[in-house]
Amino acid sequence: MKMGWKMLVLAGMGLLMLLALGLVRSLLDERQSRAEEVQREIAQFSAGEQNLSGPYLVFPYTVRVDKWQPAEGGKSGRWAQSEESKQLLLSPSQLTVDGKLAVELLKRGLFEAPVYRSQLQLGGQFHIPALAAYEETLNNDTERRSTRWGKPYLALGLSDVRGIQQLAGQAGGQALAFVPGAGLAHSPRGVHAVVALAASDVLHAQGQGLSFRLGLQLAGSSALLVEPAGDSSTVNLAGNWPHPSFAGNFAPQSRSVNAQGFRARWQTSELATGGNPCLQGKSGCEQNWVGLRLLDPVDRYVLNERTMKYAELFVLLMMGGVFLLEVINRVSVHPVQYTLVMLGLAMFFLLTLSLSEHLGFAMAYWLAALASVLLQGAYGSSVLGSWQSGGVFAGMLAALYGLLFMILQSQDMALLMGSLSLFALLALTMYLTRRIDWGSLGGGSKAPAVTADRQQTDAQSRSLARWQPAVL
Incomplete structure (x- = not known):
């Protein structure tokens, strides 16, 4: 087959390989979507992400x-x-939240999701101003206004109240009895408890304080976020999950993460949070949060997705490697044989995905790589006509698998390692093909081009001929 036609056929095969890799990628997306669906189902039967706001x-x-x-x-x-119901919401002047999380993995078939049980202790104090300043009073000939105060209560907002396993506390030395419903305009889900404090006692009083302490056992999944609701807030969270992703509007002031778990501490003030716009009755208000998400940095589907990003480049490099060995060894590789080699490379990505659902990603990757190297090495020896050539091809493939694994493990250096590796491969290819007469491979009618060595030999012969004496 002429070289021009062969290059055209190889280009068509490359397009078919893109289709095959697209099918593998769609399968990966399907499995990843199924894993996320299982996580939602587990959260639905237990409790979802928990956002704790208040108390107010x-x-x-x-x-x-x-x-x-x-x-x-x-x-x-x-x-x-006419009558209009309103609320006066007071945030704590000082709030402290201490929490410990016990995290475990719940499995359903091949999929799993992290869930936790937490022990939270909330304590602090409210500074109650004189309520008379908030009364609406008016009395004239056309309009009269009067204010009637109801029973005050302590409100705690929760995104998923199903996670409440136990809740008890006291305010002002009196035990609290919580009932469903937060009774907050910006956070209706939660609980509240009536406080033994008469509005008449603080109607004209100045600077009265109310201390509180709550104990909450809360279950959830994936994330725990706490609102620093106080004018001065301190949040301490610790747990046995070694891979926390700290989330929210503020970074931890101090943190410690190791193989046994994590510990983090946040401190905020009203100057930093800007107050709570939700307490001011603003619509579409956004609350401040601190906390963490339970992420798995070695998630098999995330790593498979990162591997698939290099699939097209990987196949292109190996196709070029086969073509280079074909030219150097002066053998003819049929397009069907190219197709089988490329399909074997596509099977590597499919094997890695399927094995990683039963084994760890690293083990699945190397088992798939070993199977691919053995298969391609044996087939390459037959196609290229010698065990030496097949061994070279298998070695190239093993080196690329090792390089790809190193790139996957190093997120920060991935771009640098990839660009340097491609530059080194290009330089090696240019060195190995520097003496190949590409013109003679084209199948045309023109005489083959003279190689660099032949030109140098002819030049030396002409130079010697000028100094040789003529024969009489």
Whole structure:
């Protein structure tokens, strides 16, 4: 087959390989989606991500408005009455949250998801201002306003109340009895408890304080986020998960992560958080959070996805390697044989994905690489006509597998390692092919081009001929 036609056929085979790799990639996406679905199902049957907001001290009140509506003619009229329910929300002046997480993996078939049980201790103090400053009063000939205060309560917001296993506490020395419903406009899900504090006691009092302490056993999955609701907040979290991803609006002030678990500490102030816009009745307000997510840095599907990013380049390099050995050894490799070699490379990615669901990713990767090297080495020996050539091809393939694994393990150096490796491969290819007469491989009618060595030999012969004496 002429070289031009062969290059055209190889280009078509490359397109078919892209299709095959696309099928493997779609299978990876399907398995990854299934794993995420299982995580959602586990969270649905236990408890999902937990966002803990508060506690807040809530003073509900009702504003009664009477407006005079004159009748037609202006001689008589009536008072129209309406009422509006409002809330005065107070955040703690000082808040401390101490939590310990016990994390375990729940499995369903081949898939698993991290879940946790936490022991949380919340403590702090509220500074209660004089409520008279918040009353709406008005009395004239056309409008009258009056304020009626309800029973204050302590509110705690939770994103998934199913995770509450035990909750007890006290405020002002009195035990609290929690009931469902947070009673907060910006966070309706949660619990609340009536506080033994009469509104009349703080109607005109200045600077009265209310201390509280809560003990909460909370279950959840994937993440735990705590709102630093106090004017001054301190959050301490510790657990046995060795791979936490700290999340939220603030980085931990101190952290410690090792193989046994993690420990982190956050400290915030009202100056840093800007207060809580949700307490000011703003719509679409965004709360501040600190906490962590339970991520798996060696997630098999994430690593398989990173491996597939190099699939096209990997196949292209090996196709070029086969072509280079074909030219150097002066053998003819049929396009069908190229196709089988490329399909064997595509099977490596499929084997890695399927084995990683039963074994660790590293073991699955090397088992698939070993099977691929043995298969391609044996087949390459037959195609290229010698065990030496097959061994060279298998060695090239093993080196690429090792290089790819190193790139996968080093996220920060992946780009540098990849670019340097490609440059080295290009330089090696240029060195090995520097004496190949590409013109003679084209199958044309022109005489083959003279190689560099032949040109140098002819030049030396002409130089010697000028100094040789003529024969008489």
